[in-house]
Amino acid sequence: MDEHSVDVETTGRNVDGEVPATEPDAVTDDATVHDDDVQLERTIGLGGGLAIGVGTMIGAGIFVFPGLAADEAGLAATLSFAIGGLIALLVALPTSELATAMPRSGGGYYFISRGMGTAYGAIVGLGLWLGLMFASAFYLVGLGHYASAVLAELGVGLPFDPVIAIGLLFGAALTALSIGGTENTAKLQNAVVGILLVVLTGFLTYGVLDAVGVFGRSSAPEEFFSRGFFPVLETAALVFTSYLGFAQVATVAGEIKKPGRNLPLAMVGSVLVVTVFYVVTIFVATSAFGADRLGEFGETAMVEVARDLLGLPGAVAILGAGLLATFSSANASILSASRAVYALSRDALLPRKASEVNLRYGTPHVALLAAGGPILVLVATGETEVLAEVASFLHLVMYGLMCVALIVLRRRNPDWYDPSFRVPGYPVVPAVGALASFALIVFMGFWSVVIGSVVMLAAYLWYRYYAADVILKGDV
Amino acid sequence: MSDRPSVLVPLRVLEGESVPEGVPDLLANAHVVLLGYHVVPEQTAPGQARMQFEDRARERLDDYETLFEDAGATVERRLVFTHEGQKTIDRTIEEHDCLAVLVPNATAAVDDVLVAVRGAVGIDRLARVVAGVFSETEASVTLYHVADDDETDEDAETLFDGMQNRLADLGMDASRVETRVERETDALDAIVDAADEFDVVVMGETDPSLSTFVFGMPSDQVADRFLGPVLVVQRESPKDTRE
Numbered sequence: 001m002d003e004h005s006v007d008v009e010t011t012g013r014n015v016d017g018e019v020p021a022t023e024p025d026a027v028t029d030d031a032t033v034h035d036d037d038v039q040l041e042r043t044i045g046l047g048g049g050l051a052i053g054v055g056t057m058i059g060a061g062i063f064v065f066p067g068l069a070a071d072e073a074g075l076a077a078t079l080s081f082a083i084g085g086l087i088a089l090l091v092a093l094p095t096s097e098l099a100t101a102m103p104r105s106g107g108g109y110y111f112i113s114r115g116m117g118t119a120y121g122a123i124v125g126l127g128l129w130l131g132l133m134f135a136s137a138f139y140l141v142g143l144g145h146y147a148s149a150v151l152a153e154l155g156v157g158l159p160f161d162p163v164i165a166i167g168l169l170f171g172a173a174l175t176a177l178s179i180g181g182t183e184n185t186a187k188l189q190n191a192v193v194g195i196l197l198v199v200l201t202g203f204l205t206y207g208v209l210d211a212v213g214v215f216g217r218s219s220a221p222e223e224f225f226s227r228g229f230f231p232v233l234e235t236a237a238l239v240f241t242s243y244l245g246f247a248q249v250a251t252v253a254g255e256i257k258k259p260g261r262n263l264p265l266a267m268v269g270s271v272l273v274v275t276v277f278y279v280v281t282i283f284v285a286t287s288a289f290g291a292d293r294l295g296e297f298g299e300t301a302m303v304e305v306a307r308d309l310l311g312l313p314g315a316v317a318i319l320g321a322g323l324l325a326t327f328s329s330a331n332a333s334i335l336s337a338s339r340a341v342y343a344l345s346r347d348a349l350l351p352r353k354a355s356e357v358n359l360r361y362g363t364p365h366v367a368l369l370a371a372g373g374p375i376l377v378l379v380a381t382g383e384t385e386v387l388a389e390v391a392s393f394l395h396l397v398m399y400g401l402m403c404v405a406l407i408v409l410r411r412r413n414p415d416w417y418d419p420s421f422r423v424p425g426y427p428v429v430p431a432v433g434a435l436a437s438f439a440l441i442v443f444m445g446f447w448s449v450v451i452g453s454v455v456m457l458a459a460y461l462w463y464r465y466y467a468a469d470v471i472l473k474g475d476v
Numbered sequence: 477m478s479d480r481p482s483v484l485v486p487l488r489v490l491e492g493e494s495v496p497e498g499v500p501d502l503l504a505n506a507h508v509v510l511l512g513y514h515v516v517p518e519q520t521a522p523g524q525a526r527m528q529f530e531d532r533a534r535e536r537l538d539d540y541e542t543l544f545e546d547a548g549a550t551v552e553r554r555l556v557f558t559h560e561g562q563k564t565i566d567r568t569i570e571e572h573d574c575l576a577v578l579v580p581n582a583t584a585a586v587d588d589v590l591v592a593v594r595g596a597v598g599i600d601r602l603a604r605v606v607a608g609v610f611s612e613t614e615a616s617v618t619l620y621h622v623a624d625d626d627e628t629d630e631d632a633e634t635l636f637d638g639m640q641n642r643l644a645d646l647g648m649d650a651s652r653v654e655t656r657v658e659r660e661t662d663a664l665d666a667i668v669d670a671a672d673e674f675d676v677v678v679m680g681e682t683d684p685s686l687s688t689f690v691f692g693m694p695s696d697q698v699a700d701r702f703l704g705p706v707l708v709v710q711r712e713s714p715k716d717t718r719e
Contacts, residue, residue, distance in 0.1 A: 021527055030567050031556070032523070038530060040522040041558030041567070105521045178519045254523060255559070335519060342524045357528050363519045 012470035014348040020470060021346045027103055029258045044255045046262045052332055053245045053270025055193040059329030061242025061278050063322040064142035064299050066285040071295025073235040074226030078282045080235035085275030088243035090433035091399040092271045093423045094406040096264035099250050101419035103259035106343025107250030108398045114474040115405035121472055122463035123456050124398045125344050130455050131394030132337035133371060135244055136330050137378030138387035140167040143326035145299035150319050167379040174331055175372030179365045192328045199321045200277060207284030207309055226291060237443040241388040244395050246271050251336040260420035299384060337371035338364050349467045389448030396437045403434035480507040481608035484574040486565050489533050490514045495540045498583035499705060500547035505612050508544045509572045510553040512537045515561045522557035569710055576605045579699035579706040583675050589617045592667050592679035599639055602709050606678055607646035619655045620670055622663040632657045664694050671702045678707045
């Protein structure tokens with residue numbers, strides 16, 4: 001049996017006098033083992049891992065961004081998505097190595113706190129939690145746009161703009177659903193992702209054939225860099241939110257079966273799959289309309305693309321798919337956010353009460369509410385781009401630090417660090433991954449950077465106040 | 477380890493499942509693998525449930541462990557937090573190489589045991605469980621076989637002979653073993669009907685097939701309908717032949 005221990009001593013107390021929970025004695029393919037006879041079963045297989053990654057990513061990237069991205073970067077938005085995918089891959093590989101060495105709940109937060117110390121961990125962990133909230137809010141606003149488009153398609157006229165109202169409604173419903181203990185959420189997620197991929201594959205195949213002139217229409221002639229080079233990078237920074245899903249896989253690393261094999265496959269695999277889908281989608285979308293008109297359509301541009309290609313049935317299919325996709329993205333992010341709260345309270349960076357499990361439903365109601373409540377506030381702003389960028393910002397900081405943590409761990413090479421997957425091209429890949437992650441931040445909007453920085457500063461101050469004595473760093 | 481057969485006793489330890497009356501005595505000669513498990517919904521990390529419930533679950537398992545040990549069994553225990561109870565049970569069976577799983581129901585003192593014998597396959601494991609658990613007791617054992625239409629009485633006799641020889645090899649007193657053949661279309665109904673007169677049922681697992689997928693394992697169905705404890709002898713795991 002593949003078994004190795006995570007030899008990390010945690011010490012210290014937080015303001016409430018709580019100490020970090022003990023670290024496990026060993027990690028096997030099927031369980032995390034504490035004190036010899038207490039085990040935490042691993043139940044998520046490769047399919048489930050891929051579904052979390054792909055399901056989170058595909059919703060935002062394909063259904064919300066094409067219009068926004070084309071508006072900023074023209075046809076070259078295709079390149080923006082490719083750049084985003086490349087950076088995601090450069091980070092997914094080091095993340096995979098860290099995850100196979102430390103397959104524990106919390107993902108990036110866990111790796112960084114054990115590799116680089118509590119302060120970094122706190123910034124990243126609280127940042128991850130808040131970042132997931134921003135991401136969920138962004139997905140929910142996207143969902144609101146899609147649901148409004150459905151209403152418009154049905155001819156239902158409302159006296160007010162329903163986007164935010166619907167986003168709030170679904171946000172509240174998802175939180176309630178999670179607390180109420182819906183069974184089989186994972187199976188539902190797998191099915192949703194499967195349906196999505198089938199619909200998209202059919203749609204995109206038709207779209208590509210159409211774009212290259214098979215059906216006798218000439219595609220809109222378009223200059224590739226119609227907006228210049230700089231917007232390509234700005235757009236890459238914006239759409240990077242599309243690629244946050246692989247990190248969500250790491251937040252449930254403690255529940256993945258055969259982590260040494262399945263974690264790298266799920267993370268790298270889902271990044272590759274969605275990159276291909278994104279690039280083809282943007283290509284099809286910009287070919288159908290040209291960037292200018294696509295930009296005018298905004299968040300639901302894909303519906304117009306589908307209508308143009310396949311008529312009303314196409315529009316209906318994409319509307320349905322968009323609803324499902326944004327729904328599954330939001331759902332996965334809320335669940336990941338509650339995992340992040342669990343990891344933080346396990347390590348005494350948040351009160352233990354925050355991860356308390358509800359006796360009636362067996363669900364972590366405090367953590368879910370702590371995620372769901374602020375999400376609603378963020379949804380109410382309705383600022384799609386800022387929400388997406390702040391989420392990207394907070395994740396990019398984590399990604400950059402994960403790459404640094406990998407380099408630190410490899411250089412010190414402590415006894416317990418024994419990953420079963422090793423990143424190819426060390427040290428170039430993690431170094432470039434770190435630089436690219438930090439560099440992408442430079443291209444973000446001013447307010448996104450300000451909000452993201454304030455969140456990080458607040459996270460640091462919280463740590464200094466609440467858990468300054470807690471030491472989580474492994475023996476490096 | 478001795479020739480005590482290892483028997484898994486799974487309990488949903490935090491949901492009020494406990495060791496029923498009579499079960500510790502039933503397994504007095506076995507090596508009991510006591511599995512306390514708690515199933516959490518997918519929204520909850522198993523570790524989260526552990527932080528909150530570990531102490532309570534441990535206390536209960538301590539009590540049950542004492543019950544089995546006082547009865548004379550050797551005990552090994554596990555406490556698992558999981559999303560899928562069945563996966564946990566299957567894995568524990570494999571890791572601890574359990575010969576049988578107990579479906580716990582209360583029982584009085586065990587006087588007679590019904591052993592459903594299906595075919596020659598798996599007979600060795602069946603015999604090891606029966607001999608291991610019951611050879612030191614006073615209980616009488618009835619080997620029970622539901623024959624197919626194209627099966628003669630001689631065929632059934634051969635089957636029983638094999639089983640009886642194996643039991644005798646394992647030190648079981650032959651005078652306590654009886655045999656019974658039944659001809660009925662539905663083996664399952666036959667076993668459940670016959671079981672009424674007995675205190676305990678021992679039966680094998682069936683190979684998974686479409687009908688077990690639709691209707692569930694026959695052993696589960698028997699366990700549902702029979703009021704006493706059922707010992708389900710496990711198939712040999714494919715892992716044993718590997719390596």
